[in-house]
Amino acid sequence: MYKVLAFAGSLRKDSINKKLLNALKANAPENLEIEIFDIANIPLYNSDTEAENFPEVVKQLKEKITAADGVLIVTPEYNWSVPGVVKNVIDWASRPYGQSVWGKKCLAITGATSGWQGTVRSQTMLKSILQMMGAYVMPEPELLVSHFDDNFDREGNPNQETAQKLTEFMAGISDWISHFKR
Amino acid sequence: MYKVLAFAGSLRKDSINKKLLNALKANAPENLEIEIFDIANIPLYNSDTEAENFPEVVKQLKEKITAADGVLIVTPEYNWSVPGVVKNVIDWASRPYGQSVWGKKCLAITGATSGWQGTVRSQTMLKSILQMMGAYVMPEPELLVSHFDDNFDREGNPNQETAQKLTEFMAGISDWISHFKR
Amino acid sequence: MYKVLAFAGSLRKDSINKKLLNALKANAPENLEIEIFDIANIPLYNSDTEAENFPEVVKQLKEKITAADGVLIVTPEYNWSVPGVVKNVIDWASRPYGQSVWGKKCLAITGATSGWQGTVRSQTMLKSILQMMGAYVMPEPELLVSHFDDNFDREGNPNQETAQKLTEFMAGISDWISHFKR
Amino acid sequence: MYKVLAFAGSLRKDSINKKLLNALKANAPENLEIEIFDIANIPLYNSDTEAENFPEVVKQLKEKITAADGVLIVTPEYNWSVPGVVKNVIDWASRPYGQSVWGKKCLAITGATSGWQGTVRSQTMLKSILQMMGAYVMPEPELLVSHFDDNFDREGNPNQETAQKLTEFMAGISDWISHFKR
Numbered sequence: 134m135y136k137v138l139a140f141a142g143s144l145r146k147d148s149i150n151k152k153l154l155n156a157l158k159a160n161a162p163e164n165l166e167i168e169i170f171d172i173a174n175i176p177l178y179n180s181d182t183e184a185e186n187f188p189e190v191v192k193q194l195k196e197k198i199t200a201a202d203g204v205l206i207v208t209p210e211y212n213w214s215v216p217g218v219v220k221n222v223i224d225w226a227s228r229p230y231g232q233s234v235w236g237k238k239c240l241a242i243t244g245a246t247s248g249w250q251g252t253v254r255s256q257t258m259l260k261s262i263l264q265m266m267g268a269y270v271m272p273e274p275e276l277l278v279s280h281f282d283d284n285f286d287r288e289g290n291p292n293q294e295t296a297q298k299l300t301e302f303m304a305g306i307s308d309w310i311s312h313f314k315r
Numbered sequence: 316m317y318k319v320l321a322f323a324g325s326l327r328k329d330s331i332n333k334k335l336l337n338a339l340k341a342n343a344p345e346n347l348e349i350e351i352f353d354i355a356n357i358p359l360y361n362s363d364t365e366a367e368n369f370p371e372v373v374k375q376l377k378e379k380i381t382a383a384d385g386v387l388i389v390t391p392e393y394n395w396s397v398p399g400v401v402k403n404v405i406d407w408a409s410r411p412y413g414q415s416v417w418g419k420k421c422l423a424i425t426g427a428t429s430g431w432q433g434t435v436r437s438q439t440m441l442k443s444i445l446q447m448m449g450a451y452v453m454p455e456p457e458l459l460v461s462h463f464d465d466n467f468d469r470e471g472n473p474n475q476e477t478a479q480k481l482t483e484f485m486a487g488i489s490d491w492i493s494h495f496k497r
Numbered sequence: 498m499y500k501v502l503a504f505a506g507s508l509r510k511d512s513i514n515k516k517l518l519n520a521l522k523a524n525a526p527e528n529l530e531i532e533i534f535d536i537a538n539i540p541l542y543n544s545d546t547e548a549e550n551f552p553e554v555v556k557q558l559k560e561k562i563t564a565a566d567g568v569l570i571v572t573p574e575y576n577w578s579v580p581g582v583v584k585n586v587i588d589w590a591s592r593p594y595g596q597s598v599w600g601k602k603c604l605a606i607t608g609a610t611s612g613w614q615g616t617v618r619s620q621t622m623l624k625s626i627l628q629m630m631g632a633y634v635m636p637e638p639e640l641l642v643s644h645f646d647d648n649f650d651r652e653g654n655p656n657q658e659t660a661q662k663l664t665e666f667m668a669g670i671s672d673w674i675s676h677f678k679r
Numbered sequence: 680m681y682k683v684l685a686f687a688g689s690l691r692k693d694s695i696n697k698k699l700l701n702a703l704k705a706n707a708p709e710n711l712e713i714e715i716f717d718i719a720n721i722p723l724y725n726s727d728t729e730a731e732n733f734p735e736v737v738k739q740l741k742e743k744i745t746a747a748d749g750v751l752i753v754t755p756e757y758n759w760s761v762p763g764v765v766k767n768v769i770d771w772a773s774r775p776y777g778q779s780v781w782g783k784k785c786l787a788i789t790g791a792t793s794g795w796q797g798t799v800r801s802q803t804m805l806k807s808i809l810q811m812m813g814a815y816v817m818p819e820p821e822l823l824v825s826h827f828d829d830n831f832d833r834e835g836n837p838n839q840e841t842a843q844k845l846t847e848f849m850a851g852i853s854d855w856i857s858h859f860k861r
Contacts, residue, residue: 144361177359177400178393179326211360211406213447213621218359218406221399236819253614254447254621257577258440261807264818265395265436273782273813312858395803418637435796436803439759443625446636455600455631494676508725541723541764542757543690575724577811581767582723588757588764618811622804629759629800 135310137161138194138201140170142208142219142244149281152289153245154207160291160299162307167205170194178224191225195234198226203239203310210246210255219259227266236267239313241306243276251277271309276302317492319343320376320383322352324390324401324426331463334471335427336389342473342481344489349387352376360406373407377416380408385421385492392428392437401441409448418449421495423488425458433459453491458484499674501525502558502565504534506572506583506608513645516653517609518571524655524663526671531569534558542588555589559598562590567603567674574610574619583623591630600631603677605670607640615641635673640666681856683707684740684747686716688754688765688790695827698835699791700753706837706845708853713751716740724770737771741780744772749785749856756792756801761808773812782813785859787852789822797823817855822848 139158141151158167174190176182198204208219227233240263244252256277260270276298278284284295291299321340323333340349356372358364380386390401409415422445426434438459442452458480460466466477473481503522505515522531538554540546562568572583591597604627608616620641624634640662642648648659655663685704687697704713720736722728744750754765773779786809790798802823806816822844824830830841837845 144359145363177326177403178398179400181327211402212409212444214444215402216360216406217399217401217403218361219399220393220397220402221359224393224399227394249613250617253617257618257807257811260810261803262394262396264806264810264816265803265821267819269818270810272810272815275811315861432796432799435799439625439629439800442628443621446624446628446634447621447639449637451636452628454628454633457629497679508723509727541690541767542762543764545691575766575770576773576808578808579766580724581763581765581770582725583763584757584761584766585723585763588762591758626758626760 134164134166135202135307135314136166136168136200137203137205137306138170138197139167139205139207140172140222142206142216144173144218148209149245149247150207150209152285153243153278153281155289156285156291157205157207157243157299157303160296161303165303165307168197170197172218172222175222175225178221183228194222195226198234198238202314203241203306205241205306206259208242208244208252208255208259210244210250210252213254215255215259215262220262223262233266235263238268239271239310240268241271241309243278243302245278245281247281249279251279253277269313271305274302274305316346316348317384317489317496318382319347319349319385319387319488320352320379321349321387321389322354322404324388324398326355326400330391331427331429332389332391334467335425335460335463337471338467338473339387339389339425339481339485342478343485347485347489350379352379354400354404357404357407360403365410376404377408380416380420384496385423385488387423387488388441390424390426390434390437390441392426392432392434395436397437397441397444402444405444415448417445420450421453421492422450423453423491425460425484427460427463429463431461433461435459451495453487456484456487498528498530499566499671499678500530500532500564501567501569501670502534502561503531503569503571504536504586506570506580508537508582512573513609513611514571514573516649517607517642517645519653520649520655521569521571521607521663521667524660525667529667529671532561534561536582536586539586539589542585547592552589558586559590562598562602566678567605567670569605569670570623572606572608572616572619572623574608574614574616577618579619579623579626584626587626597630599627602632603635603674604632605635605673607642607666609642609645611645613643615643617641633677635669638666638669680710680712681748681853681860682712682714682746683749683751683852684716684743685713685751685753686718686768688752688762690719690764694755695791695793696753696755698831699789699824699827701835702831702837703751703753703789703845703849706842707849711849711853714743716743718764718768721768721771724767729774734771740768741772744780744784748860749787749852751787751852752805754788754790754798754801754805756790756796756798759800761801761805765805766808769808779812781809784814785817785856786814787817787855789824789848791824791827793827795825797825799823815859817851820848820851
């Protein structure tokens, strides 16, 4: 049994990436326990705040990541790159200096777009960033969810072909973690 | 006379990148008018907020960028990449859809570190992002300010060698803008 | 009248990127004179060769680029990134040290794929590389040619919708050069 | 006992990256068997050549990589990015379609410069490329060898401090492989 802490990289209530995360959770293998964390209350990083009053919500996130066997980030692409909102979460969880949670942590990254490119550039960039930070970033399968509204219904349920891809992606996470947790 | 809207990418009061920005302003040629914008009050991007109540501070930033001939971003490197705080500002100023301020805007990017690499990876990434967004990103001179405390005094004044580099960088901005504003 | 030196980044005879380059040439505005250079005889970069016997073909390429107002690279995507073949040409033309042809040179980049992603990652990477080298890389329009065989006939002629995009891209090159050559 | 196939990414006889590779081999732990492969005879990638006469030297390289538990690439930085020469090797070894050797292969990357940046941008880019290809790229330790001539003698022997870093890097490779080969 592996624990995976997951978050969606959008603050929008009706976010397609939140829906994708829910669908991924629903298609996870039995040996993955997915906990979804809401990043809405994580403030903008400020090292004065860090020094004076380290935010409780970041402490909680860090504890949950530390306790987890892996982290799943489901992120939109803003301007062909990683949303500031997502990088901000990563920055906070790397602090204080020397106490980053990302080193040697198994990471899986995916994302959805309404359009055709499926967050390809955002994913590529985020994988590169996390790898520079020492994370064990799952290289494959790559999951680029494009044309979200064509492939998911209004309740966020994927069609059969998409569900198959989600299942393979989640099985990939289990395999990836197993390399480091045997 | 060219107007340049500038901001530092750190929220810390005593930020070395804020000091670098001040020193750059002090070393600008006479035909550059540098206005420094404080990004402290720009919230995290949320498309619900965008729809319901577009933040006044973002409107102001967008108006100032639109009115300016160029933008100067002086940014730290967080985790070998662009700070979430900086990308968040860029994301906001690209909204609403179709009303981004970044297309065809002259952009110059630099940054400072206490250590030896001088924000090289952060700058490379940010230049690539802004170029994908259609900005006219100044390719050279490249200014990587490393070992900040060795090269600046406590009041943030650069030593002579560094001052020379700052002067060249600012002259480069003037030249770059002149290509598009003649 | 602007001169543009162009090359395709594939050595394959029947390359879709060679076809795209021909189609781009056919859709160029009247004020662009496109010369196509064949990179087939450029050897692998070796600094011993450089020191002993700088290749004639590279000298020719460098002279043509120096004489041109801009360079157009039409490149495939190999392994989601810039082909070694293309980077090798760029490396050679940056030599000897201090005699690179790329600094302050106007550059436009595009490419074609049989599949759906249209060389998006290859283009992003190549634009970033050339910008680091001091080139003036055209940020927009972005031209991602996907599903080549659906959009071009056997002789390499684009359908009407695609022809329109090629025309806009080539007009963009003319505009871009004009910023630096007025 | 793990087998590691290694190559230097420079064709120059007196390459500092070849020297670094030799020094890395000399500082490998006992359970790593390092075989150095010479890439000098690998031609430029051409899919016509691939179809008609797949090069023997590439077949050999691919067999050796397939038989190895990991691959070590010691590469210079050309123009702040991956040398064409190195990417060309990677491109060849990914062919024919569907028979790439890079998927699920353990990879370690490092490099040396005479100057101060230690191939940081080249390494970042190459790690990102190989990860997109499905390789298991070792994220840490990161080894940036700068000021080569200050840290190695004429025979290519590192000073003590550098030797320690090489030893740690090679021990890291052994650890990294062990995650996937237990």
